[in-house]
Amino acid sequence: MLLFASSNYLGLATDQRVIAAAQKAAKEYGAGSGGSRLTTGTQQLHQALESDIAEFLGAEDSIFFATGYQANLSTIAAVAGPDTLIISDELNHASIIDGARLAKAQVAVFPHGNLHELEQLLASRVQPHTLIVSDGLFSMHSTYADVAGIQSLATRYQAWTMIDDAHAIGTVGKRGRGCVDLYGFLPDLLIGTASKALGAEGGFVVARQPIIHYLRNRARSYIFSTAPSPITVASVRAALHIVRDHPELVHQLQNNARFLSTVLTEAGLLSRPLDTPIIPVPIGHSAQALAVSEKLRDAGFFAPAIRYPTVKEEEAIIRITVMATHRTEQLRRLADELISILRSPR
The missing domain is CATH 3.90.1150.10 (Aspartate Aminotransferase, domain 1)
Structure with missing residues (x-):
């Protein structure tokens, strides 16, 4: 049976270099992290991975979550609230939808990729804060968001942008950096995952350092979940290095x-x-x-x-x-x- 349904796009889940890194981490650090990130769960491996992610994507800082779902959910809930309008593409991932609900923000949905409708929503808003959220590469339609157009509107109307590039990191662009390669800049919040092209598990956010510092102290799934295991973190780091170097x-x-x-x-x-x-x-x-x-x-x-x-x-x-x-x-x-x-x- 030939598999044509996997998100292990680069085959790194079974790459011997990734497996070797996981085995080495298990021997050196053990099977689990032993606590949440803000207590005893953060080890040198976690910090090294976050530094590597930020460097790879040209960002000031990054934060690593146990899953990509958690990254979207907790980030939106942390940065948005009842005084925020979240404007969301109609085809966005469920984790974005759930994050908006958890934030108790006002939500407006625009037709897929329709920047004219997006601008109409921006022009008519009454909330003091606005967050535009979109998938980068849409997982069922294989369409890519017009990130440059979204950013242009966000700048004009003083809104923040958040792009979930889960399916594009490791797959899109000359260096596999998704919208960073395609458009040459970072949105305010860029979400990625390690469970697809990187062949492991976990999710991350890259942004300016003050935003990441804020998330480390406000993103509830980061604060109250056990930190990803050394095995996971070492696997992700090895896979990221392969993408970076090859x-x-x-x-x-x-x-x-x-x-x-x-x-x-x-x-x-x-x-x-x-x-x-x-x-x-x-x-x-x-x-x-x-x-x-x-x-x-x-x-x-x-x-x-x-x-x-x-x-x-x-x-x-x-x-x-x-x-x-x-x-x-x-x-x-x-x-x-x-x-x-x-x-x-x-």
């Missing part, structure tokens, strides 16, 4: 995505080639998407059907995720099988 791995992933999506585009299954690892093939009806996914499984390919409520009704997809470790002949075989299934009589 951008050719990121380029291989992008080449694989471009190859597969080009073949599917030429067959009429996609509207355009993609260079992101998420390749959503439109199907329509949920039952049909499930049937296509089952036929792919029978042929030795695991690519799941994504249907309502994850996507809108009648907009079900086969969600293919490409890895840097996939070989060209494997990508070609998947494309040929999917094309055959969708062209055969139903």
